[in-house]
Amino acid sequence: MAPKLDGYFKQVDKLSETFIDRLRKAVAIPSISADDDRRQDVVKMSEFLVSELTSLGAHVESRPLGPQPGKRDLDLPPVIVARHGSSPDKRTILLYGHYDVQPALKDDGWATEPFALSIDDKGRMYGRGSTDDKGPVLGWLNAIHAHREARIELPVNLLMCFEGMEEYGSEGLDDFIEKEAKPGGFFADADAVCISDNYWLGTEKPCLTYGLRGCNYYSVAISGPGQDLHSGVFGGSAQEPMTDLMRVLGSLVDTNGKIKIPGINEMVAPLSEEEKSIYGGISYTIDNLHESIGSTTGIYEDKENTLMARWRYPSLSVHGIEGAFSAGGAKTVIPAKVIGKFSIRTVPDMESGKVDECVFKHVKEVFAALTSKNTLDVQLMHAGNWWVASPKHWNYTAAAKAVEAVFHTKPDLTREGGSIPVTLTFEKATGKNCLLLPMGSSTDAAHSINEKLDRRNYIEGTKLLGSYLHYVAAEELGG
Amino acid sequence: MAPKLDGYFKQVDKLSETFIDRLRKAVAIPSISADDDRRQDVVKMSEFLVSELTSLGAHVESRPLGPQPGKRDLDLPPVIVARHGSSPDKRTILLYGHYDVQPALKDDGWATEPFALSIDDKGRMYGRGSTDDKGPVLGWLNAIHAHREARIELPVNLLMCFEGMEEYGSEGLDDFIEKEAKPGGFFADADAVCISDNYWLGTEKPCLTYGLRGCNYYSVAISGPGQDLHSGVFGGSAQEPMTDLMRVLGSLVDTNGKIKIPGINEMVAPLSEEEKSIYGGISYTIDNLHESIGSTTGIYEDKENTLMARWRYPSLSVHGIEGAFSAGGAKTVIPAKVIGKFSIRTVPDMESGKVDECVFKHVKEVFAALTSKNTLDVQLMHAGNWWVASPKHWNYTAAAKAVEAVFHTKPDLTREGGSIPVTLTFEKATGKNCLLLPMGSSTDAAHSINEKLDRRNYIEGTKLLGSYLHYVAAEELGG
Numbered sequence: 032m033a034p035k036l037d038g039y040f041k042q043v044d045k046l047s048e049t050f051i052d053r054l055r056k057a058v059a060i061p062s063i064s065a066d067d068d069r070r071q072d073v074v075k076m077s078e079f080l081v082s083e084l085t086s087l088g089a090h091v092e093s094r095p096l097g098p099q100p101g102k103r104d105l106d107l108p109p110v111i112v113a114r115h116g117s118s119p120d121k122r123t124i125l126l127y128g129h130y131d132v133q134p135a136l137k138d139d140g141w142a143t144e145p146f147a148l149s150i151d152d153k154g155r156m157y158g159r160g161s162t163d164d165k166g167p168v169l170g171w172l173n174a175i176h177a178h179r180e181a182r183i184e185l186p187v188n189l190l191m192c193f194e195g196m197e198e199y200g201s202e203g204l205d206d207f208i209e210k211e212a213k214p215g216g217f218f219a220d221a222d223a224v225c226i227s228d229n230y231w232l233g234t235e236k237p238c239l240t241y242g243l244r245g246c247n248y249y250s251v252a253i254s255g256p257g258q259d260l261h262s263g264v265f266g267g268s269a270q271e272p273m274t275d276l277m278r279v280l281g282s283l284v285d286t287n288g289k290i291k292i293p294g295i296n297e298m299v300a301p302l303s304e305e306e307k308s309i310y311g312g313i314s315y316t317i318d319n320l321h322e323s324i325g326s327t328t329g330i331y332e333d334k335e336n337t338l339m340a341r342w343r344y345p346s347l348s349v350h351g352i353e354g355a356f357s358a359g360g361a362k363t364v365i366p367a368k369v370i371g372k373f374s375i376r377t378v379p380d381m382e383s384g385k386v387d388e389c390v391f392k393h394v395k396e397v398f399a400a401l402t403s404k405n406t407l408d409v410q411l412m413h414a415g416n417w418w419v420a421s422p423k424h425w426n427y428t429a430a431a432k433a434v435e436a437v438f439h440t441k442p443d444l445t446r447e448g449g450s451i452p453v454t455l456t457f458e459k460a461t462g463k464n465c466l467l468l469p470m471g472s473s474t475d476a477a478h479s480i481n482e483k484l485d486r487r488n489y490i491e492g493t494k495l496l497g498s499y500l501h502y503v504a505a506e507e508l509g510g
Numbered sequence: 511m512a513p514k515l516d517g518y519f520k521q522v523d524k525l526s527e528t529f530i531d532r533l534r535k536a537v538a539i540p541s542i543s544a545d546d547d548r549r550q551d552v553v554k555m556s557e558f559l560v561s562e563l564t565s566l567g568a569h570v571e572s573r574p575l576g577p578q579p580g581k582r583d584l585d586l587p588p589v590i591v592a593r594h595g596s597s598p599d600k601r602t603i604l605l606y607g608h609y610d611v612q613p614a615l616k617d618d619g620w621a622t623e624p625f626a627l628s629i630d631d632k633g634r635m636y637g638r639g640s641t642d643d644k645g646p647v648l649g650w651l652n653a654i655h656a657h658r659e660a661r662i663e664l665p666v667n668l669l670m671c672f673e674g675m676e677e678y679g680s681e682g683l684d685d686f687i688e689k690e691a692k693p694g695g696f697f698a699d700a701d702a703v704c705i706s707d708n709y710w711l712g713t714e715k716p717c718l719t720y721g722l723r724g725c726n727y728y729s730v731a732i733s734g735p736g737q738d739l740h741s742g743v744f745g746g747s748a749q750e751p752m753t754d755l756m757r758v759l760g761s762l763v764d765t766n767g768k769i770k771i772p773g774i775n776e777m778v779a780p781l782s783e784e785e786k787s788i789y790g791g792i793s794y795t796i797d798n799l800h801e802s803i804g805s806t807t808g809i810y811e812d813k814e815n816t817l818m819a820r821w822r823y824p825s826l827s828v829h830g831i832e833g834a835f836s837a838g839g840a841k842t843v844i845p846a847k848v849i850g851k852f853s854i855r856t857v858p859d860m861e862s863g864k865v866d867e868c869v870f871k872h873v874k875e876v877f878a879a880l881t882s883k884n885t886l887d888v889q890l891m892h893a894g895n896w897w898v899a900s901p902k903h904w905n906y907t908a909a910a911k912a913v914e915a916v917f918h919t920k921p922d923l924t925r926e927g928g929s930i931p932v933t934l935t936f937e938k939a940t941g942k943n944c945l946l947l948p949m950g951s952s953t954d955a956a957h958s959i960n961e962k963l964d965r966r967n968y969i970e971g972t973k974l975l976g977s978y979l980h981y982v983a984a985e986e987l988g989g
Binding site for chain 2: 257262263274277283286346355359364366405413
C-alpha cells in the first residue's frame with residue numbers, strides 16, 4: 032500500500048518560505064573548512080545545526096574530533112550526530128551530509144555576495160553551500176519539521192551524521208564512523224544509509240546513484256644528472272630524464288582513451304545485456320557532454336558509450352610533470368629529475384593491488400626497453416576503491432518510488448565517474464546498503480563561482496527526502 | 511720573427527698586486543644588470559672603466575642606449591667604447607667584454623661576501639664577476655697598463671666595446687654594433703675581433719674556441735576542452751591533450767640522443783678525417799663529463815664521441831610542459847591546453863628555416879596519425895644560428911702562438927655547445943674573423959655561487975692577452 036503523502040506535501044509547500052529562510056541563515060555562516068581563520072564560523076554552523084535539530088525534537092550530540100593533524104592549536108570542527116526516534120518496530124536510516132563549504136570570495140567572479148542567499152526571478156538561489164551541501168542537509172531538517180507541523184509520525188528512526196571537514200578531506204571522519212558503527216556505537220542499529228551530496232545528471236530528471244569509480248594515482252620519477260643541466264652545454268652528451276619520461280607516459284593510453292597497460296582492461300567486469308540496456312534510457316545527450324567539456328572533443332559520438340566510459344569502464348589520465356620547466360616563455364634546461372603523475376579510474380572488478388602490479392610491470396618494462404642509464408621509480412601515491420551498490424535493494428526501490436511520487440517520473444539509475452569516499456566508509460563500517468540520493472542539478476556549480484540551488488530542487492527535494500522515509504519504511508526486503 | 515715579450519711579462523708580474531687591486535675595486539661594485547635597483551651600480555661600474563681607460567691614455571666614450579624597453583623611467587647602462595692607438599700602419603683589433611654581473615646574495619650559499627674579492631691560500635679569487643667578465647675585461651686594461659709602464663709600444667690599434675647588459679639579454683647592443691661597424695662608425699676599421707667571455711674546457715690547458723651551436727626553440731600546443739576537467743567525471747569520455755602531447759614529445763628523440771625527426775641529421779656537415787683527428791688530442795676525460803653532470807648517465811663512454819656530440823652534432827632536449835599539473839602532490843585534473851617546449855641545438859650546415867620545416871612536418875604527421883579531435887599548434891619561439899670560425903685564420907694562429915709563449919703548450923681548439931650570440935653579431939656586422947679567447951677555467955662557477963678566478967688565470971691571462979696583441983700584429987695573412 033503506497034504511503035499517503037498529500038498532507039506532508041501540502042505542509043512542505045506551506046512552510047517553503049520558512050525552509051528558504053533556514054537556508055538563508057545557513058548560507059550566511061561562512062563555514063569554510065579549508066580556511067583556518069574561518070574555523071569559528073564552521074563551529075558556529077555546527078551550533079546552528081544543534082539548535083535547529085534540538086528544536087525539532089531530536090537528540091543531538093556535538094562530538095569533538097580533537098586537534099587538526101599538523102595544527103596543534105586548531106581543533107577540528109565537531110561531528111554533529113543526532114537521533115530522531117528509537118522505536119524498535121521501525122527501520123533506522125542513517126543520514127549523512129556536511130555543513131562546511133568551499134572557499135568563496137566575491138572577487139573570484141561571483142555575481143552576488145557568496146554568503147548572502149540571493150534568489151533571482153527564475154527561482155535560482157545563489158550562495159556558497161546552497162547545493163553543496165547545506166541545502167540537502169537542511170532538506171532532512173525540513174522533512175522532520177513538516178512532519179512535526181502536520182502531526183504526521185515519521186515512519187522510521189533517523190540517525191544523522193553531519194560533518195564539518197568534507198571539503199578538506201574529511202579529516203578524522205573515517206575513524207569516527209568505524210567506531211560508532213560498532214556494537215554499542217551511535218550508528219550501530221542503522222538498517223540502511225542515505226547520502227544526499229551529489230547531483231542529477233541533467234537539470235530535469237532526478238536520479239539515484241548506485242556506483243562510483245575508484246582512483247589509483249601514480250608517480251613515475253626518472254632521474255639522472257646530479258643537478259639541472261644547460262641544454263647547450265650538455266645536450267647530446269647526457270641522457271635526459273624527460274626524454275625517457277615522454278616515452279613511458281606515451282605508452283599508457285591512446286587518444287581514444289584505450290588503456291594500453293596489459294592486464295588492466297581484462298579485469299573489467301563484462302557488460303551484461305541487462306546492464307547494457309540501462310544506458311539507452313538515461314536522460315542524457317551528446318550535447319550535454321559537449322556543453323560540460325566546452326568543446327566537441329569527446330571520444331564517442333553516442334550517449335551509451337559516453338556514459339559507459341564515464342561510469343563502468345576504467346580511464347587513465349596523465350595529469351602533469353613535476354620538476355620540468357612549466358612556466359611561460361623559453362628556458363633551455365635539461366631537468367635532472369622529472370616526476371610524471373597519472374591516475375587510473377577503477378571499476379568493478381578491478382582489484383587495486385592487481386592494478387598496481389600491472390602498472391608497475393608495464394612501466395618498468397617500457398623503461399627497461401629504453402636501455403637508459405637513468406633511474407626509474409614508480410609509486411602508488413594513493414588509492415580509493417570503486418563502489419557499486421545494488422539498485423535492486425529495498426533502499427533503492429523505495430527511493431525510486433519516492434521520486435515517482437514527487438516528480439511523476441522514474442529516476443535515472445546512474446553511476447558517477449568521480450569518487451565520494453565516505454560512501455565506501457559507511458558501507459564498510461555498517462555493512463548496510465548505501466543510497467546516493469541527490470537534491471541539486473548538474474548546473475548548480477558546486478565548488479565554482481555562482482553556486483546555486485534551484486528553489487524547485489530544494490522544495491520538491493525536501494518532499495522527496497520525506498517521501499523516501501515513508502517508502503523505505505514500507506518497502507519489502509529485497510535486492 | 512717571434513715577438514720579444516720578456517719585458518712585458520716581467521712588468522705584468524711586477525704589477526700583479528696592482529692588477530688584483532683593480533679587480534678588487536671592480537668586484538666591489540655590484541653591477542647587477544637584472545636588478546633595476548642596482549642600475550646605479552652598473553652605471554658606477556661604467557664610470558670606473560671610463561676613468562681607468564682614460565688614465566691609460568685611451569680615448570673613451572660612454573654611449574647611452576636610451577630607456578630600457580618596457581621601463582620608461584629606467585635608462586639602459588651605457589656602452590663604453592674606447593680607442594687606443596690609431597696608426598694606419600697597424601692592425602686594429604676590436605675587443606668585446608661586459609662589465610655587468612649576475613645577481614648574487616650571501617644567503618644564496620656563498621662562502622664569502624660576493625661583492626668583496628676574497629683570495630684563499632690556493633690563489634682562488636672569489637667574488638661575483640671575477641671570471642664573468644670583469645677579470646677578462648680588466649685583463650685588457652692590465653695589458654695596456656703593463657705596456658705603458660714598461661714603455662713598450664702596443665703593436666696594434668685597439669678598439670674596445672664593453673657593455674653593461676650582457677647578463678640580461680644584451681638589450682640594445684645588436685643595433686649599436688651594426689651601426690658602429692658601418693663606414694664612419696666607431697668599429698669601422700676593425701681587422702679582427704677578440705672576445706674573452708668564456709672558459710677553458712678544463713683547469714690546466716688553455717683553449718681557443720672557434721665554434722658555437724645554435725638553438726631553435728619550439729612550442730607544441732595541444733588543446734581540446736574549453737576548461738580544465740575533473741578526471742573522475744570526464745576521464746574516458748573526453749580526448750585529453752596531455753595524452754596526445756606525450757605521443758608527440760615521445761617521437762622526437764631517443765634515450766641516446768638520436769633525433770628522430772626525418773631530415774635533421776641529414777643536414778649535418780659530414781665529419782672529415784681531419785676534423786675527426788682533432789678530438790683525440792683535446793684535454794678532456796669522461797671523468798670530467800661525469801663530474802660536471804653529477805652522475806654517470808652520459809651517452810658515450812669515450813671522450814671523442816662526447817665532445818663531438820656537444821660541439822658538432824645537433825641535440826634535442828624536451829624542457830617541460832606549460833599548462834599541466836606541475837606541483838608536488840596529486841591533482842586529478844585533465845588539463846585543457848598543454849604546451850610542450852623543446853629545442854634543437856643546431857650545427858653546420860643546418861639551415862634554421864629548413865630545421866623548422868622538418869620539425870613542423872614531423873610534429874604534424876605524428877599528431878595526424880593519432881586522429882585526435884584536439885587542436886595542434888607548433889611554433890618556433892626563437893632561433894639563434896650556430897657559428898664556426900676558421901681556426902686557420904691568422905687571428906687564431908696568432909692566439910695559438912701567444913698561448914704557447916705564455917703557457918708552453920699548444921691550446922686546445924674547442925667549440926662550445928651553448929651560444930654566445932654577440933659573436934655572431936660581431937661577425938655579421940664587421941665581416942671579420944672573431945676569436946673566443948678565454949681567461950677563466952671550467953671550475954670558475956660563473957652564474958653560480960662562489961664564482962672565482964684563479965690568480966694564475968688572471969695574471970698569466972693578462973700576459974696571454976698582451977702576447978696575443980703582439981702575435982696578431984705580426985701574423986701573416988692566412989686562414
